Amino acid sequence: MTPIPLELLxxxxxxxAAGVDLYLTLLVIGAAPTxxxxxxxxxxxxxDLDSPGVLIMVGIFYVLEFAAERFPPAALTxxxxxxxxxxxxxxxxxxxxxxxxxxxxxxxxxLVGGALASxxxxxxxxxxxxxxxxTGAGPSILLVSLAEDVLVLxxxxxxxxxxxxxxxxxxxxxxxxxxxxxSLVRAFRYAIRLGIGLIFRQxxxxxxxxxxxxxxxxxxxxxxxxxxxxxxxxxxxxAAAWRLPGAPRFAIGWVVVRGGSPVFVRRRRPxxxxxxxxxxxxxxxxxxxxLFRRIDLRSERGRAFILFGPSGPGTESLKGEFGLP
Numbered sequence: 409m410t411p412i413p414l415e416l417l418x419x420x421x422x423x424x425a426a427g428v429d430l431y432l433t434l435l436v437i438g439a440a441p442t443x444x445x446x447x448x449x450x451x452x453x454x455x456d457l458d459s460p461g462v463l464i465m466v467g468i469f470y471v472l473e474f475a476a477e478r479f480p481p482a483a484l485t486x487x488x489x490x491x492x493x494x495x496x497x498x499x500x501x502x503x504x505x506x507x508x509x510x511x512x513x514x515x516x517x518x519l520v521g522g523a524l525a526s527x528x529x530x531x532x533x534x535x536x537x538x539x540x541x542x543t544g545a546g547p548s549i550l551l552v553s554l555a556e557d558v559l560v561l562x563x564x565x566x567x568x569x570x571x572x573x574x575x576x577x578x579x580x581x582x583x584x585x586x587x588x589x590x591s592l593v594r595a596f597r598y599a600i601r602l603g604i605g606l607i608f609r610q611x612x613x614x615x616x617x618x619x620x621x622x623x624x625x626x627x628x629x630x631x632x633x634x635x636x637x638x639x640x641x642x643x644x645x646x647a648a649a650w651r652l653p654g655a656p657r658f659a660i661g662w663v664v665v666r667g668g669s670p671v672f673v674r675r676r677r678p679x680x681x682x683x684x685x686x687x688x689x690x691x692x693x694x695x696x697x698x699l700f701r702r703i704d705l706r707s708e709r710g711r712a713f714i715l716f717g718p719s720g721p722g723t724e725s726l727k728g729e730f731g732l733p
Contacts, residue, residue, distance in 0.1 A: 415451045415505050416517070418571035420578040422505060423498045423521040425563040427528025428556055430490070430497050431470035436564045438463050450568065453507035478549060480540040481699075487533040488600045491526070498525025527593075531585060532556070534592030537599040538650070538658065541715060542695065542702055591658035598648045598660050598715070602699045605717040616643035616665070616721050626662045629673040629681035642666035645720045649674075651712040652684045663714060665729050672714065686714070691730040694723050703730055 425433045438457035449455060476486040502521030506514045567574040622644050644664040649655060649672050661674035669687025676682055692704040701723060705712040
């Protein structure tokens, strides 16, 4: 049986590290020969990163990223652009790492490297977004950044020294993230949508969408729901929810109102849409932010909230629909 090349085993952890902190990953790999951290030659063509010009440029971007992520709007903009840069960089790292391998192996490595780097970036950015949106989870931004740097240093060092062990640990980490990973990815996607909504906010007015403007699946969801009060035309608006009963930890959907208490609906293919009656939760307050409005709720599971984008209904309208003074 032909053994798996060490370069292939090193690819998953290297790609994941690049997704978490691309520029620190490049710095560690590029500086390793100069600093004498590894006696043996680096795998593939990683030695090409050992160039003063490359290291200076990467160091500048590392400092820029560290500074940008101290402020939520700058962090969102930076991470949104890197949603494209990270998978491309993961693919390029795969090309360097697998230099000399058959073309089909390199092509597969580019796909795997790009996908893992993109996934790691989305999960990591989604966790930052949830802290920013108001979940209250997690320590300070500085402590999180330091922890991420330590994690990346450990992953890269292990991938270069013991790629088989690093690959196994990467698989365990991915399996551990299965319960929360999708919600974190959705949170990152929603934050990007909020940023885009802010750009076009001047072209739109804050309002509920009329019945003929609702997506067909939303209309079907509330038409089958007996939780909506009788009478009146349904209105709705795109929204996101955190920790609603029976819903994923972070879910994207619509809030629909028609006489009774508001209902949150989420599309689920091929199953019927998810419906959560928000009347069963106690509204606490509405918070106005530049990018969003947030309604804090209380449920049996503890604190929850609903997010509305820049073009969604205004604060007073939300207070009226949710019965807040």
